[in-house]
Amino acid sequence: MWACVRSNNGIMVLLKLLCVKTPITEADAVRGLACKALVGLARSSTVKQIVSKLPLVNDGRLQMLMKEPILQDKRQEHVKFCKFAQDLLEMVSGKPRTAAEGATLDRIRKADVVAxxxxxxxxxxxxxxxxxxxxxxxxxxxxxxxxxxxxxxxxPSPPLLPSSPHLFSSPSGTTSTxxxxxxxxxxxxxxxxxxxxxxPLPRQQQPPCQSWNSPRPHQSQxxxxxxxxxxxxxRHDPDALKAKGSxxxxxxxxxxxxxxxxxxxxxxxxxxxxxxxxxxxxxxxPEPRNRQSAPVNIAMRTHKRSMYPRFGGPEGLKCDRKFIYSRFRPTRSIRDSDEDGCFSCCAFAADEQHLLLGTYAGEVKTFNISSGQEMASTSCSNSPINHLQSTRDGSLLLTSASWGRPMSSLWSMGDFVDLKHGFSDDSYMEFSKQTQDRIIGTREETAVIYDVSSGAQILKLYDQHKANHYTRNRATFNPTDDLVLNDGVLWDVSSGKTVHKFDKFNPNVSGVFHPSGLEVIINMEVWDIRTFHLLHTVPALDQCQIRFNHSGDIIYGAIHQWDDDDEEAQDERIRSPFGSSFRTFDARDYASIATIDVKKNIFDLCTDSTDDYLAVVENQRSEETLGEESICHLYQVGRRKDSEDQAEDEDEEEEGEDDDDDDDELEIDDDDASNSTADADEDNMQDSDDDAGSNSSGGDADAPSDFDLSDPDNAHSDDENDDDDLDDFYFELSDLSNMG
Incomplete structure (x- = not known):
């Protein structure tokens, strides 16, 4: 029965019922029945392990629901719900109800250590x-x-002048008490x-000091x-204490x-x-930190590399990733030459000198990264292009469109762009990861594998009994091309059979493989491929379309705008605090690094093969003109804006954005879309140490940072002429990160 409930996404349904508030007269009863069903499912060790990693139990959301009923008249039903909720916490945590009540799993673990x-x-x-x-x-x-x-x-004698009382005071010196x-x-x-x-007593009331002294550390035991x-x-039971009496x-x-x-x-x-x-x-x-760990300060960490190569000690590479991928400097803004043109997706060309941009008109335009000039334009579809991918050698290009025939196409890239194969029913396509001799296409819940040279269908992957029906399903290969993740189901390519169906906890995102090949990320759930256990959840990745850098150690996450979104979904996305920003995460432990607010809807983003540049398609609809402003910003990774750029931003904020249309299309645009903000999570608090060093006023995400590496004790330099040296240092760190 447990397997049947899981195969039909029963856990997701029950979790939604716990938060239901309509109909209001039955909401408390529905919540209680859903929690009762979860208690029954938690008798399965597999379900118990999954539930223990969900935010419902791990982040204290269940305790929030237990505080008060939805309808005050339904307190009796709410009492039943609280009883089942306590039973669920007791089963998941393995602790008695008195210990599990009102505590999250993390608090229970800490209480065990303290006890x-x-x-x-x-x-x-x-x-x-x-x-x-x-x-x-x-x-x-x-x-x-x-x-x-x-x-x-x-x-001690009282001070002559009044002083503020201290809660604690430790002895200093050997003669003072x-x-x-x-x-x-x-x-x-x-x-x-x-x-x-x-x-302190008055001086005349103090007893005379005797000849005895406080014991020294060398005195006998x-x-x-x-x-x-x-x-x-x-803890002691209050009732039991009363029973004991005296x-x-x-x-x-x-x-x-x-x-x-x-x-x-x-x-x-x-x-x-x-x-x-x-x-x-x-x-x-003390915090669990190795004595030889790399310093948090970037200057000290670089200086320490002479003693502890290559990264200044343990965790040095992680600190470098945090330092580099929290800084993004806008270097160029690319606009469509057509007045009504609007970009929809982006991809770097194989030569890393050109940027490919898909448009709403179905065209693929090539822009020179250095100059920002449009080099070529090819009409590939009569509908908006939603995905572009080029092979590593640059000989082939895949395009996917929202509708029309063919929906996806394979193009040969040379002196001329020629159509090689058309795929009528595949709404999304991508190359295989290792050899790129195959293509996998997505047709709703079906995945189809094609041969690149002939365009013939090799394998079709679909099982109606295990389909999860994700609305934005995208089939993908694993890094070794022997497994396929389609619609939340893991397939073996050689046999064409299903390996495992992952539990569904969201209706949209179907998931991707981690570059290590050992994990699958489906929305905010991270699954282990070897055991199919839920490792942990990352709430910050909820509804995000994620991209890995080419090194595989950084995740870019953004809530993309979709053409098929209805008005309700678009309004919900706009209300999201991260609806106009992209975030960076450490792919090793999924720790949040930074949040960069571009103040516009993000349609797509991509990175180059060197991980030095990031392209972001940003579109914003104007309520006054009913038009849409479309820009592709090119960001330089590891660098932040200098003081001149910040001064220009402040001037633009005062003048407003009414004269944006008069700006030259090829000039660098450093408007509000480039403002980056440090992540609000606790994991990003170390950024201030990287930026400030010994300066206590550091920590501003947009403040210029100049480092004098010759003086590790003074990480700041007031000389603005050191920007070039600092930029070279950033890229040196980026190269070392890629090598690692």
Missing amino acids: QTRIRYQQKELLQLVHSHLLSLGLDKSALILQREADLPCP PRMVSAIFICCSSSFEYSSVAL RHQHIVEHSPVIG RSTVSLDKIVTEYLREQHACCKTPVVTCPLFSLFSPHRC
Whole structure:
């Protein structure tokens, strides 16, 4: 039964029903039944593994749904839904309901680590706090007796000038004593509140300092009282504590231990084995970073390459990718010579000196990259061209159109462009990856493989019982050309049989192969081809058409505009925060690098074979003239705009965009479409270290960055004449990244 539900995309249907809000009178009941069905499916180990990687459980979305019912009158149905939701979390996480309730899987894992940690602290620090508290209450004799018996250091003299109180203070030097802090711990069922008030006594009330001193590190262990507590799995049940009555006593040691455990739980990456906790300084687990890891700062990382070749240490190549592919400098804007012309797709020619652009009129135009001049134009269809691909040797060109006959065509490229083969029913075609001696075409849910030389059909791949019916299906080869991904189904080319059907979680994007050949990316789900397990989800890739660079280590993602989109889909796309931007991701771990907002609808993008240039087709409809402005921007990868370009952008923003039509078609256009913004995710916070070095004001995504590589301690240079050297440095990094 589980396999039957999965083959009919039952998981996707149930996930949609969890978020349904209509009809409002039945929405809570539908949500509860859907969650109950998911609980039943989660008994399957395969389904449980898939559900554990979905944002519903991993990002806390299920807990958000549990907060309140859709209709307040349906609280009884909502209670049932919450019960099934807790059962689902318990099954997926493997923890009892008390631990799984109100927590995501990530929090549950962190709680396990914290529960297994042994809390150890210096007992003398606790006595120092008690001594300080006694002094603050005026119990000078008791404090003096405690100080003598426990061999505590003398309290410091109060400052002559008032100073702001500090929550924690650590000793500095060997002669000074730590500052006494009066702490109040309030023990609750699940958390403790900690407050600290420094109350120095007047000078005449301070007890005389005795001859005893604070213990030194070289003193014997009998003076070092260390309190150590074994890990406690789970939390105490309040009802159980009540049942024990007087047997469950609250001690100061328990309060301090739980307080330190709560501090440990706040760590980003808690570890089981921790050093001694301190009561005078906040606890923080170290970040998991190798001591020999490459520095985040680009200048220091380059300087360190002499000691740790090739990339300055572990993770150096990843830092280089993050540095390079977060910077895009517009170098040229290409417009159609026809007033009503509009670009629809783009592709670099094999010689890397020309750019091929498809138009809405069905033409393929060739532009010189250096000059921006139109070199040739060929009419290939009577409908808009939506895809272009050239062979690596530049002898053949594939074109695909939206409608008309033939929908796709194979052209021979030479002194003249000649039609070699026409494919009437294939709406999308691409070459095989390794040898490029075959072509794969897409006919709705069917994939057809052709021979390039003869144009004859070799193999047809379709199974009506396993079809997923993606609306934007695009069949594709894997890097070795022995597997095909079509409509979310994996096929073996040699036998023509299905290998596996991947679960469907979106209605549109059918997926692509990772260049490594070990993973399949379908919308935001990443699947392992070897085990067919869901590895993880990348919500930032939702509904994105992705392109890999030629090195295979960077992903470009953009929500493309489609000709067949209805008005509702277009409005939804425009409302998306990333509807007018493209994003870059690290293809090794799918970490987000940067978001570049072009402020126009993106129809297509492509990269050259050297990964130095990126072409983006940007179209924007004008509400005043009812026309459409179409531009193909050419960006240089690894470089950002200089100060002159930014000044021009500011002037253009003040003057407006009314005089755009008077600009020369071949001039460099540095309008708002080129403004790049740093990604808002946590993964892009290191960018400020790359840009700023030792300058604390760094981090602006559009600020010019000039580096003096001869002085790694001062990463900034105020000399604007170093731009050429910096550009050469960018390209050197790009070459090293490609070699890696």
